Amino acid sequence: MKNASLGLFVALNLMVAVPALAAPDQDQIEKGHKVYDKWCFPCHGTGLGKPGTDALAARGQKPAVLEERTDLTGPAIKTFVRHGVLFMPMLRKTEVSDADLDAIVAYLTRNNKP
Amino acid sequence: MRVPPGVSAADFAEAIRRFEEAIGKEWVFTSNEDVALYRDAYSPLMGEPDEIVASAAVAPDGVEEVQKVVRIANRYKIPIYPVSTGKNLGYGGSAPVLSGSVVLDLKRMNRILEVNERNAYALVEPGVSYFDLYRYIQEKGLKLWVDVPDPGWGSPIGNSLDRGGGYLMPQYRNHFDSHCGMEVVLPDGEVMRTGMGALPGAQTWQEYKSGFGPWIDGMFSQSNFGVVTKMGFWLMPEPDSYLSGTVTVPRHDDLIPLVNILNYLENTRVTNGMPDLASPLLGIPMLSEFAARFDQGSTPFDRPQDAELTALIAKAGGNMSPELDDYAQRKGIGYWSCKLSFYGAAKANAANWAFAQEKFSAIPGAKFEAGESYKLPLTPEQREKVHKPQFGIPSLAMFSIGARSAMNPEPSNGHMWFSPIIPRTGEAIFEANRVFAQAAKELGLPFLNFNLPSTYWERAFIFIFAFPVVRDIETNKKNRAAFRKLIQVAADHGWGEYRTAPVFQDAIMNTYSFNNHALLHFHETVKDAIDPNGILSAGRYGIWPKHVREAKS
Numbered sequence: 001m002k003n004a005s006l007g008l009f010v011a012l013n014l015m016v017a018v019p020a021l022a023a024p025d026q027d028q029i030e031k032g033h034k035v036y037d038k039w040c041f042p043c044h045g046t047g048l049g050k051p052g053t054d055a056l057a058a059r060g061q062k063p064a065v066l067e068e069r070t071d072l073t074g075p076a077i078k079t080f081v082r083h084g085v086l087f088m089p090m091l092r093k094t095e096v097s098d099a100d101l102d103a104i105v106a107y108l109t110r111n112n113k114p
Numbered sequence: 115m116r117v118p119p120g121v122s123a124a125d126f127a128e129a130i131r132r133f134e135e136a137i138g139k140e141w142v143f144t145s146n147e148d149v150a151l152y153r154d155a156y157s158p159l160m161g162e163p164d165e166i167v168a169s170a171a172v173a174p175d176g177v178e179e180v181q182k183v184v185r186i187a188n189r190y191k192i193p194i195y196p197v198s199t200g201k202n203l204g205y206g207g208s209a210p211v212l213s214g215s216v217v218l219d220l221k222r223m224n225r226i227l228e229v230n231e232r233n234a235y236a237l238v239e240p241g242v243s244y245f246d247l248y249r250y251i252q253e254k255g256l257k258l259w260v261d262v263p264d265p266g267w268g269s270p271i272g273n274s275l276d277r278g279g280g281y282l283m284p285q286y287r288n289h290f291d292s293h294c295g296m297e298v299v300l301p302d303g304e305v306m307r308t309g310m311g312a313l314p315g316a317q318t319w320q321e322y323k324s325g326f327g328p329w330i331d332g333m334f335s336q337s338n339f340g341v342v343t344k345m346g347f348w349l350m351p352e353p354d355s356y357l358s359g360t361v362t363v364p365r366h367d368d369l370i371p372l373v374n375i376l377n378y379l380e381n382t383r384v385t386n387g388m389p390d391l392a393s394p395l396l397g398i399p400m401l402s403e404f405a406a407r408f409d410q411g412s413t414p415f416d417r418p419q420d421a422e423l424t425a426l427i428a429k430a431g432g433n434m435s436p437e438l439d440d441y442a443q444r445k446g447i448g449y450w451s452c453k454l455s456f457y458g459a460a461k462a463n464a465a466n467w468a469f470a471q472e473k474f475s476a477i478p479g480a481k482f483e484a485g486e487s488y489k490l491p492l493t494p495e496q497r498e499k500v501h502k503p504q505f506g507i508p509s510l511a512m513f514s515i516g517a518r519s520a521m522n523p524e525p526s527n528g529h530m531w532f533s534p535i536i537p538r539t540g541e542a543i544f545e546a547n548r549v550f551a552q553a554a555k556e557l558g559l560p561f562l563n564f565n566l567p568s569t570y571w572e573r574a575f576i577f578i579f580a581f582p583v584v585r586d587i588e589t590n591k592k593n594r595a596a597f598r599k600l601i602q603v604a605a606d607h608g609w610g611e612y613r614t615a616p617v618f619q620d621a622i623m624n625t626y627s628f629n630n631h632a633l634l635h636f637h638e639t640v641k642d643a644i645d646p647n648g649i650l651s652a653g654r655y656g657i658w659p660k661h662v663r664e665a666k667s
Contacts, residue, residue, distance in 0.1 A: 042245065042267070042510045047498060049511030055518035055525070082151065086525050087517040089155030089203060093148060094141075094173045094221035094241075 025106060032107025035100045039091065040066065052088065070112050074105040115144055116169040118193050118214040120661070126169070129190035133172045133216075136182035141222070143171040152200070152217045154209035156528025156583050158594055158617050166209050166616060168195070171217040177297065177305060177343045183218060184341065185303040187649045194218045195651050196341045198240035198272035204531050204580075204615065205276060211616040211653035212662070218341065227344065228320075231256045234349045235294060235320040240271040240342060244508040257352040259506030261286035264401075266508030271345045275335045277613060279570035281388040281402075281504045283457055284380070286350045287570060290335050295319040297344035298334055301645035306340070320346035336613070337637070338651030339644060350457075350506065357456040357463035358387075358485030361474045362394065362448030366434045368477050369450050370540030375473050376452055377538055380572055384466045384473075387455025387504065391566045394448045395438065396427060398566050402453070402501040404515055432547045432564045443479075453485060455504065460489065516582070526582035530593075530618075532600055533578040534609040536567060543567060546577045546609070553603045557596040576612060594618075601625060616653070623656025638663070 043052035044066045057064035066072065081101055084090040096104070117126045134142045143149055152168045159165040172194075174180045187194045193210070196218040200208025210217060224241035229251060236247060236258075244262045247270060251258050261280035263273050274289035286292045295309040309325040310316040323329065334340050363372050379385045390400040423445075426438050442449045454470055456463035467484075474480045488496060492505060502509040518525040536542045547564055554560070567575035581593045598621055601611065605625035614622050626633055637657045641648070648659020658666070 038245070042508075043513065049502070049509055049514075051510060051513040051517040051519070054514060054520075058518045058520050058523060082147075084155050086527055087513055089201075089207065090151050090153070092151040092171075092200065092208065092219065092221070093143070094219050095199075 028103050028106040029110050031100075032103035032105070032110075035096065035104050036067070036107050039096055039100075040104070043088070055086070066108055069108065072108045072112070074109065077101075077105050077108055115146075116149075116167070116214055118169050118216065119212070121190065121192060125190045126192065129186055129192045130170060132186045132190075133183060136186060137172060137174045137179045141173040141175070143173070152208045152219070154207035154616075156203045156207060156530070156615075157209065158530050158581075158583050158590055158597075158615060160527065160583060160590065161585070162587055162590075164213070166211065166213045168210055168217045169214045171219050173219040173222050175222040177223075177299060180218070180220075180223075180299045180341055180343055181303045181305065184299055184301065184649070187216070188302065188647050191647050192216055192649060193652050194649055195654075196220055196240075198275075198342075199243050199267070199269040200272075201243075201268040202272060202276055204529050205613060206616045209616070211619065211651065215652065220341075220343075223343065226250050229254070229256060229258065229349070230320070231258055233321060234258055234351050235346055236260075236270075236349055237295075237320055237344060237346045238270055239344060240269060242271070243267060243269050244273075248506070248508050251349075259286075259350040259352055260347075260508075261289065261292065261350060262503050262506060262508045263289070264503040265510045265512040266503060267510060270347050271342055274345070274347070275342060277335055281455075281570075282350050282506060283386045284383075284572050286348065287388060287572075289347075290332075292348050293331070293345055294321065294323050294348055295344075295346040296331055296334060296342050298340035298342050300340050301647075301650045305343075320348075333640070336655045338654040338657055339640060341650070352490055353457040353459075355458065355460040355463055355490055356387075356486065356488045356505070357460070357467055358453055358487075359456075359467045359470065360451050360453045360483045360485055361471070362451040362481045362483070363474075363477050364443050364449055364479040365439045366449055367540075368479075369543060371477050372450055372452060372474070373538060373540040373543070375476065376454075379454070379470050379473060384469055385454040386457055389455070389569045390453040391569060392451045392453070393564065393566065394451055395423075395442045396449075396564050398564060400451075400453055401568060402504060404512065427563050430563070432551045434544075448481065460487075515580075526584050528583035529580040530583060530597065530615045531578055531580055531613075532597055533576050533611055533613060534604040535571075535574045535612050536577045536609050538573060538575050542575065543577075545607070549603060549607055550577070550579075550600065553600055557599055559593075559596050577609070619653065620656045 043050060045053065046065050053064045063069060078101055081091050081096060117123050130142060130144060149168050149170060152171050157165055172183055174183050193212050193215040195210035195215040197208045198220050200219065208217060220240035222241055223239040224246065225239045226242055226247060227237040229236045238247060244260060244266045247260050259282060261282040263278045263280055274293050277290045279289060280287050295311045297305060297307050297311065299305055308331050309319065310322050311319040312325055334342055376389055390402050392398055392400040423441060426435060426441055429435065430438050456466050471482050492500065516526055516529055536546050565577065565579055567577045570576060581597055583590060597618060601618065601621050610625055611622045623634055634656065641657050642660045645659060648661050652659050652662055
């Protein structure tokens with residue numbers, strides 16, 4: 001557990017603006033969008049009844065909607081998906097494969113400033 | 115790598131090799147990192163040495179692969195634990211009951227095999243989630259609704275096998291009752307179909323439940339007698355219209371006739387959606403309003419901000435109080451309310467609501483308020499603002515009850531539900547409040563001034579409340595001890611839990627002890643007969659295989 005907590009701590013601190021290292025692949029971004037819509041949007045999307053968005057807003061995160069962020073990093077996204085945080089459970093590889101997770105990263109970092 | 119209890123490292127290594135051979139190396143998870151994904155995210159034992167964890171996980175794709183895994187497990191006596199989508203949060207998640215079991219992850223079996231619009235049923239595999247089925251129906255433009263739990267992730271098969279519930283008409287609201295036909299891989303690896311499915315070429319597997327002879331489907335719910343690989347469900351044809359109306363009554367004791375009349379109206383199908391009890395006076399919201407309250411920036415338990423009322427509520431301590439009755443009537447605030455839902459033809463809904471008002475008018479001072487009225491399907495704007503599960507739309511909004519929000523800045527890490535079944539009477543609600551408030555006081559637990567039960571089931575209430583799971587081990591230990599005490603307190607009053615997390619399953623099964631545990635002995639007799647190696651879901655719902663029982667004794 002200590003390791004998981006440490007990982008989360010590191011991830012939280014990685015969530016400052018980090019430039020994207022390579023130009024995003026459009027196909028990968030589109031795939032990531034689909035995976036995001038299926039697995040992430042019901043909690044982290046826009047609109048009413050999105051507890052993930054509400055939780056980030058309550059932490060003072062602006063914007064609170066993940067799709068609108070420009071400061072997310074691959075390691076941070078992967079840590080949250082694979083470890084969960086508070087009420088958010090981890091997602092297994094039979095749900096979101098490593099390839100799917102790479103695509104989510106491509107989608108959520110697509111607007112990061114180079 | 116952790117090795118299952120009672121299994122040699124060599125046998126386990128060989129079993130893993132054979133699992134890989136049977137279903138592909140990619141789908142056998144043994145690394146610590148991968149196996150950790152099968153932890154119960156809401157485990158009441160989180161971070162403790164005896165947290166229940168898996169040794170490995172295998173994810174077959176198809177009934178034949180499930181059979182292979184089960185046969186290998188038998189050969190090497192490997193305990194395996196099937197999960198459908200593993201989202202039974204608060205009740206064990208994707209973790210086993212016996213630590214060191216290999217999780218049989220059925221998520222890859224995610225095919226929607228049939229959705230029949232004409233006769234309103236579906237046949238699905240275990241990995242199909244409520245969202246999957248809903249999206250499929252939407253994409254095809256079918257006029258069918260799925261009764262979803264709240265929050266609505268998880269799967270029709272997993273939720274129904276753990277006997278969850280929803281909001282729609284009674285014949286769909288009890289998810290296990292709404293199933294029709296199963297395919298099961300038995301502990302010896304054989305495949306069996308229940309109901310009409312036992313007839314080769316049956317044309318009515320999803321249309322007639324019981325087939326011929328003993329109807330055994332119930333044995334595969336909350337149990338460890340087989341791996342369900344297909345299951346049929348009756349779906350609700352999209353109704354013409356939806357109408358709601360709320361009755362409010364002024365006095366404490368009015369809850370008794372309120373429930374009596376409600377029962378009559380439900381059991382005669384005058385109202386056919388899940389009724390929703392609340393207390394405007396005590397600030398107890400309707401279940402359907404819980405999540406929306408967070409969106410509106412208030413807590414679910416807001417009550418009128420009035421020092422006199424606060425003092426009166428504290429003084430009453432959940433009991434009948436003439437002063438509170440007097441306050442409610444002076445201020446014109448209802449003591450209790452109940453929202454009724456009507457699905458059906460608009461004219462019939464209106465007539466049924468009128469009849470309901472006529473019946474509730476027997477309670478002096480009863481007031482009525484018309485609620486939502488929709489011609490279905492909902493418009494996109496309506497969909498956005500309604501409580502989605504009441505319209506067959508899966509939603510995760512209910513997670514707001516525990517997640518961080520402006521109103522809940524210090525969220526927990528999960529929860530465990532204490533959920534005894536009590537009679538469907540006002541007297542039972544009062545008695546349960548009195549008993550559990552007293553127990554909470556003795557145990558040093560916070561307890562709300564009053565708790566209203568959930569109304570999923572037509573013939574009984576669930577007096578449900580949550581214990582938080584936090585990162586502090588001592589707090590979790592204290593809560594677990596209190597939970598166990600409440601199990602006994604409930605049993606002493608004739609109330610038993612309907613469902614629970616693995617850590618409490620033995621304790622609760624132990625309370626179902628009529629005639630020296632005759633029911634459990636029957637379960638064990640069946641278990642020993644059909645699963646002599648005790649490989650399948652050891653310990654689930656308190657049913658342990660013989661070798662574990664002998665080791666314990």
